[in-house]
Amino acid sequence: MDLKDQIDKKNLPQHIAVIMDGNGRWAQKKGNQRIFGHKNGVKAVRDTVEGAAELGINFLTLYAFSTENWNRPKQEVNALMSLLITSINSETDTLIKNNVRLLTIGNIDGLPKNVTAKLKGLINQTANNTGLTLVLALNYSARWEIVNAVKEIIAENRQNPIDVDSINNEFFERYLNTKDIPDPDLLIRTSGEYRISNFLIWQMAYSELYFTEVLWPDFRRNDLYEAIVDYQKRERRFGKISEQIKK
Numbered sequence: 001m002d003l004k005d006q007i008d009k010k011n012l013p014q015h016i017a018v019i020m021d022g023n024g025r026w027a028q029k030k031g032n033q034r035i036f037g038h039k040n041g042v043k044a045v046r047d048t049v050e051g052a053a054e055l056g057i058n059f060l061t062l063y064a065f066s067t068e069n070w071n072r073p074k075q076e077v078n079a080l081m082s083l084l085i086t087s088i089n090s091e092t093d094t095l096i097k098n099n100v101r102l103l104t105i106g107n108i109d110g111l112p113k114n115v116t117a118k119l120k121g122l123i124n125q126t127a128n129n130t131g132l133t134l135v136l137a138l139n140y141s142a143r144w145e146i147v148n149a150v151k152e153i154i155a156e157n158r159q160n161p162i163d164v165d166s167i168n169n170e171f172f173e174r175y176l177n178t179k180d181i182p183d184p185d186l187l188i189r190t191s192g193e194y195r196i197s198n199f200l201i202w203q204m205a206y207s208e209l210y211f212t213e214v215l216w217p218d219f220r221r222n223d224l225y226e227a228i229v230d231y232q233k234r235e236r237r238f239g240k241i242s243e244q245i246k247k
Ligand code: FPP
Pocket: 020, 021, 022, 023, 024, 025, 026, 038, 039, 041, 042, 045, 062, 063, 064, 065, 066, 069, 083, 084, 087, 088, 136, 191, 216
């Protein structure tokens, strides 16, 4: 039986988050520059987005550029920014045709102006689409997001001090970049690294974690299916015991 046929359509993860890792190693293994890996990573992005949309996944978040990625060699950072622009240009029609809505998390105003403008344009153009929501994490890190939330809470409530007892998870989540996005059910990380790397720390409290040796440029929808099939074999207990879940 095909992997796709093994997927229970009634038990799909509502939100899948992906740490796309291994572009550099993929290129270097082939004797190429790291950017060659990023360029081929775009093919994996395309196939994964199509695969997720076709299955009926509601949210797909891709970690495309972290706050820490600014520390990479300038040439690689510039190449990644150019790749974002060319990818947005080349994928716009397909995203619109496939009813995909684009969102971003992270400080996109801190990206080069032309990248920010392109992203905002596509977010507006796809705002009313009702299919897959594709969330690009750009200039994002979870610690930045949490500190930023605290700053916003203080700034917004300067005039009227907050009642301490009114602060709970729901209150705090309203100040996160992901405020209208459900928590990820499944996190996929490629390239055989077992780390969270400052990604969605708050939101992944109960996510199922899936690690694969596949390097990101080789990742295709079949690898996505494999992760979903694995996810569906797990029992999500959210702190309860097995018998309570089966009731
Ligand atoms: C991690 O591999 C990958 C990145 C930091 C960038 C991801 C970017 C893309 C896939 C292309 C553009 C994205 C979109 C959404 C169009 P790495 O460079 O850390 O690999 P390594 O661990 O082997 O060095």
